[in-house]
Amino acid sequence: MKSVLSGIRIVEQGTFITGPCAGMMLADLGADVVKVESPTGDPYRSYQGGQFSPHFQAYNRNKRSIALDMNAQPDRVLFDDLVRNADVYIQNFRPGTADRLGAGVQRLQALNSKLIYCSISGFGSTGPYAERPSYDSVAQALSGFLSVVVDPERPRFLGPALADAITGIYAAYGVLGALFERTRTGRGRLVEVSMLEAMAHFAVEPFAAFFALNQAPTSRDRPRLAQAYILRTADEGLIAIHLSSLEKFWTGLLTALQAQHLAADPRFATRQARIEHYEALGAELDALFSVQTSQHWAMRLGQNDVPFAPINRIDEVIVDPQVQHLDLIVPVEGAHGGTRAVRPAVQFDGCRQAHVTTAPLLDEHGGVIRQSLAAGSDWPTLVEAEAE
Incomplete structure (x- = not known):
């Protein structure tokens, strides 16, 4: 499948799900995503022990990894070198953390005026909840989404981390819009999305029903009407x-x-x-x-x-005839963990992605990236072994 984002360079400094999901969505379309991790790695790596949990694998395929200590001057210089020639930077830190790390929007866009800077938060960068920690369940609850899907008599959370993944998808959607605008203006943008805003928009139909009927929808309404x-x-x-x-x-x-x-x-x-x-x-x-x-x-x-x-x-699901007909399950190239994955959902001109590349080990590409930049490359070259 032709990579529609081939040539787009992304620095992702994301952890857990929202930031990594945004990076994965863009990597799935062919962008070159360099995942910058701390020396101890994205905490999602060790979610169930070890350094390569299935949870981490799910949201970090098709990327390269480098471990940088943002408090060490040589690594800060290398980080700046990446940003100077990147198209997109993605982070999902709590408000204020990026500035403390030297990765705030003003500093990075001063290095690169064309940079699309994507900031993902729980509740927004300002306001009474801005400093609160937010996780998937919190965003589902606060946004009203849970109220229209959960049985109030036997309330239970839904299994998958919907708010996390959906917020990441909204972030990728915003980045794509900013990249398109940049083709006309030549300027970067600050793209911001919070989990609260993403989940409220995802529940746009119940909100529309409330505004039209002045009655709060419940979890029974949609199944009953449908x-x-x-x-x-x-x-x-x-x-x-x-x-x-x-x-x-x-x-x-x-x-x-x-x-x-x-x-x-x-x-x-x-x-x-x-x-x-x-x-x-x-x-x-x-x-x-x-x-x-x-x-x-x-x-x-x-x-x-x-x-x-x-x-x-x-x-x-994986043996369902329609799923097999669509080749929805594809091999993972260079697998360090699971050998199969769900391919990207989007097709272009009838072509589907035939495989995905394994999520990286911690700092797996650090040596190559450092050597490439030290040799004068404006962006770390994809070596043949990485590109296969």
């Missing part, structure tokens, strides 16, 4: 269905279930009635789905054009 259900089958499988607003999906479901008696029930006669009696319809569907296996219902629902999917475990 007529979405999770149903357990006879073999303890789970199937998700989504009837939406098209009547043909309801009639298709009735045919699949051979349950025309539900059509005669006044509680379910119209879409609005089904919305009003969402729980009652769910009970009826639970009873029907519980008498046959997941495979049986998958066949019946598919035959009748009902939007559905089994709730797959990760090990089931």
Whole structure:
């Protein structure tokens, strides 16, 4: 696949997820990302012991690593050399930390007026919460996102670190906009995004509903309006269905279930009635789905054009026929850890990424980068072994 960001140079000084995710999104598009770590490394490396956790691998593929001590003058000089010829700098420190490290926006843009400086924070760079520590769960809660996805009677956090990853994606989106603008102006930009702002924007639909109806949405609203259900089958499988607003999906479901008696029930006669009696319809569907296996219902629902999917475990996803058809799982080149990964989601002209490059070991490319800059390169050259 052609690397659409080939030639874009990025210095990423990110830790944990938000900054590294932003860097990974851009690296996946072909940018050359040099990850600057402290001598002890990104703390996410040792999240489950060792120095190469699966969590670190997930967000740091397609990058190079150099360890720099920002308190040591030689390393500070080398850092400055990288920044002078970079297109983008990314950090997700708490407000004030970058300035203390000599990596604040004013100093770095004084070195490089074309630099796109991306700063990611929990709550923004100013304001009453600016100094608070923020993590994924905190941002999900404060932004209102959790209120529209969690059952208030049995509240539980969602499994993946959604706020962290989503904020990283928003940061990459902002960087891309600034890079495009720079083609016209020739000037850099300060791009800022906080986890609070990213998650509030991600929940834009519930906010729009509140502003229109003056009623705070709840976690039950979206499934009820979408007529979405999770149903357990006879073999303890789970199937998700989504009837939406098209009547043909309801009639298709009735045919699949051979349950025309539900059509005669006044509680379910119209879409609005089904919305009003969402729980009652769910009970009826639970009873029907519980008498046959997941495979049986998958066949019946598919035959009748009902939007559905089994709730797959990760090990089931990788053998799914559609996933295999899309070549969604690709090899990890030079793997230090896991040998397979999910490829970038975006295709260009029908071409997909055929592999990804392993996340780097701590300071894996430090020697090559130092030698390249010492030899007078304006940017550390990718040696053949790294480029393969």
